[in-house]
Structure formats: structure tokens, C-alpha cells
Amino acid sequence: MKRLHLVTAILASVCATSSFAAQPNQTHFILHSVEGSQLQAGDALVANGAGEVALFRGNAFVATMHDPQDLVGTRAGAQAPIYITDAEGALVRGNIADYSGDLFVSSDAPEIVYYKKEFIDSKPHKAKPGGGGSSADMTSHGGTVLTSNHTVAIFWGTTWPGSTSDIVAGIDSFFGGWGGSHMAGDSTEYSGTNGQVTANSTYNGHTFDTIAVLSRALSMLAAVAEACKISNNNPIADAVYFIFTDTGAGHVSYCAWHSWGTCSNGAPIQVAYMPNITGIAGCDPGNNAGHSQGLAALANVTSHELSEAITDPRGAGWFDSSGAENGDKCAWSFPSTDQNFGGSTWHLQGEWSNAAYTAGTGYPNLSGQAGCLPR
Numbered sequence: 382m383k384r385l386h387l388v389t390a391i392l393a394s395v396c397a398t399s400s401f402a403a404q405p406n407q408t409h410f411i412l413h414s415v416e417g418s419q420l421q422a423g424d425a426l427v428a429n430g431a432g433e434v435a436l437f438r439g440n441a442f443v444a445t446m447h448d449p450q451d452l453v454g455t456r457a458g459a460q461a462p463i464y465i466t467d468a469e470g471a472l473v474r475g476n477i478a479d480y481s482g483d484l485f486v487s488s489d490a491p492e493i494v495y496y497k498k499e500f501i502d503s504k505p506h507k508a509k510p511g512g513g514g515s516s517a518d519m520t521s522h523g524g525t526v527l528t529s530n531h532t533v534a535i536f537w538g539t540t541w542p543g544s545t546s547d548i549v550a551g552i553d554s555f556f557g558g559w560g561g562s563h564m565a566g567d568s569t570e571y572s573g574t575n576g577q578v579t580a581n582s583t584y585n586g587h588t589f590d591t592i593a594v595l596s597r598a599l600s601m602l603a604a605v606a607e608a609c610k611i612s613n614n615n616p617i618a619d620a621v622y623f624i625f626t627d628t629g630a631g632h633v634s635y636c637a638w639h640s641w642g643t644c645s646n647g648a649p650i651q652v653a654y655m656p657n658i659t660g661i662a663g664c665d666p667g668n669n670a671g672h673s674q675g676l677a678a679l680a681n682v683t684s685h686e687l688s689e690a691i692t693d694p695r696g697a698g699w700f701d702s703s704g705a706e707n708g709d710k711c712a713w714s715f716p717s718t719d720q721n722f723g724g725s726t727w728h729l730q731g732e733w734s735n736a737a738y739t740a741g742t743g744y745p746n747l748s749g750q751a752g753c754l755p756r
């Protein structure tokens with residue numbers, strides 16, 4: 382991941398157009414972009430010393446953001462990338478000047494959240510629910526993809542070892558069969574600065590961490606710290622570390638999410654948080670395909686998060702103008718047939734294909750856009 386470098390400056394010309402008083406050591410230019418951040422080289426962040434920051438681009442005011450940790454004023458972000466998130470720590474995409482909610486400055490890589498079924502069903506045309514957004518096609522945002530990938534399952538919690546649940550064995554089968562599957566092949570039209578996505582995927586097995594998980598939802602930092610611990614700070618560069626907890630997240634807004642970060646030695650890592658969603662109606666795919674309800678629900682969102690992590694591993698890959706990734710755009714829209722791989726049958730929602738949409742060969746998402754695969 383590219384690093385973000387800040388320098389101190391005073392923007393006299395900017396101050397004349399803003400109520401923010403540009404004090405020495407409280408204004409910073411962004412010299413280099415960081416993958417997955419809304420901030421661009423040349424942007425100026427002006428801290429007012431009261432927990433707020435004004436973003437200027439080309440000397441034009443863009444937005445006001447909260448900075449509760451005073452990252453800009455104290456230059457605590459000088460040694461780390463800076464991101465713009467919403468109040469829940471989720472990535473904010475699209476034109477932030479038009480964003481209607483509160484914006485926050487964060488040193489954490491944003492969570493790219495997967496919103497629950499009820500929210501999607503009630504508002505299918507909004508960006509976050511993933512009903513297609515305002516733009517049909519996704520575009521590349523200048524970053525990398527996972528041309529091939531490894532997957533690692535981390536079962537975190539005291540109840541996993543010895544459990545009679547089918548979840549551990551089922552997830553092993555799922556990841557073990559993903560490579561070369563129809564689902565894996567649905568993302569191969571996309572490329573990044575490092576090459577073309579392939580259907581190659583290698584499962585590196587699962588590990589148990591029997592330390593009790595906190596009852597609250599994992600933060601991005603907690604997920605990254607867990608994956609870095611399990612990998613001994615030597616993560617596989619193209620791996621996605623899926624953290625399955627035996628506790629629920631205690632949330633009402635998502636079934637799972639994927640994100641990225643760095644270990645303490647600077648090694649980049651991709652993670653996905655998979656809380657226990659057994660019995661959560663908003664995360665139930667409605668067809669267990671012969672599995673327990675908990676495994677069926679996890680497999681469905683795991684497919685979603687893995688496909689998104691492949692095409693947008695670090696926040697600068699493929700998504701549409703509303704910020705919807707390939708999984709978001711086909712969320713809760715299922716093909717007419719189930720998928721068979723890893724020795725099992727899976728009921729999985731589709732993934733978006735620009736090519737299928739252009740050719741009219743996909744099936745429709747919740748917005749009626751015929752770009753979902755597999756058909």
C-alpha cells in the first residue's frame with residue numbers, strides 16, 4: 382500500500398474563503414494518494430482545533446469532516462494513511478461533496494460493509510444496499526486486483542473446537558472448491574495495475590483461536606490484528622483472511638464485511654469479518670441447499686465478500702459511481718440454479734459482470750439491471 386505523506390503549510394488564500402482559521406501546524410497538503418482513500422495529491426486538510434477539518438481541493442472547499450482524534454491538527458496521521466469514512470467506519474465513495482451524512486477522518490482502513498437483506502429490500506436503488514446504484518457498469522479506480530488468491534479461515538472463539546456444527550467442515554469444502562468454479566470464473570473479466578483476475582484460488586486451511594472473542598463487533602483494526610497474529614506478521618500477499626467468530630456482531634447494519642490493512646512490520650493484508658449470523662433473518666438466503674441454516678448463510682456472504690475482495694482488495698479496484706462493488710450490485714439476487722463445487726451444492730447470490738450487462742446475457746439484480754452471473 383502506498384503511504385500518505387503530509388507537510389505543514391499555511392493556506393492564506395484558502396482561509397479567505399473559509400471560517401476555519403488556518404493556524405501554523407494545523408494545515409496539511411496531501412503529497413501522495415493512498416490506495417482506497419478519497420484524498421488526492423494536492424488536497425489540503427485544515428484543522429480548526431475543535432475536532433473538525435475542512436477539505437480543500439484546488440483551493441475550493443469540498444467538505445467538512447469530523448476529526449475526533451485530531452489526526453490533522455496533531456499530525457498523528459503523518460506516519461499513516463488517512464481515510465474518509467462515515468460514522469460507522471464504512472468507506473465513503475462517490476462525490477463526497479454530495480454526501481449527506483457525517484464524514485470522519487480516520488487512520489484506519491475503512492470497512493466495506495455488506496448491508497442486511499431488509500435494508501436492501503426496502504431501498505434497492507441506493508448505493509450502500511447494492512441494488513445497482515446510479516451507474517450500471519463498474520469502473521477501475523487505478524488500484525490492484527487479486528490476479529490469483531489464497532484463502533485462510535480463522536475460527537475465533539471458544540466453541541469452535543469440538544463443535545458438532547457443520548460450519549467448519551463446510552467452509553473447508555467451500556474454499557477448497559472455489560478455485561476453478563463457475564463463481565470464481567465470473568470475476569475474470571476484471572484487471573488491475575498488477576494484471577488480470579484468474580479463477581485460480583488456493584485454500585490454506587483453517588486454524589482455531591480459542592481465546593474468547595469480544596462480544597461487540599470487530600473493528601477493522603481488531604480484524605487486522607487477529608489475522609496478523611495468526612500469520613505471525615507474515616501474511617500471504619494475495620490472501621484474504623476470513624475471520625469467523627462464534628459470537629454475533631451485535632449490529633443491525635451488515636452480515637459481513639471485507640477490508641484491508643497492514644501488520645506491525647508494514648506487510649499488507651486483506652481481511653473479512655464473518656460474525657455468527659445463524660438465525661439472523663436479514664442474513665438468511667432462504668434456501669439451505671442441504672446445509673444447516675448457519676452454514677448456508679455464511680457460505681452466501683462468504684461468496685459475496687471473496688468476490689469483492691478479489692476485484693477490489695484495497696479500496697481502489699472495481700466499483701460503480703455509487704460505490705457498489707460486484708457483490709453489492711447483485712446482492713440478494715439469486716440465479717435460477719444453485720452452484721456445485723467442493724463436493725457440495727451452494728445457494729449463492731450472483732456477482733456483477735460489466736460484459737454480461739453490455740451483452741444482455743446476465744440475470745437482473747434488484748434494480749432490474751441484467752448483469753448478474755452465474756446465469
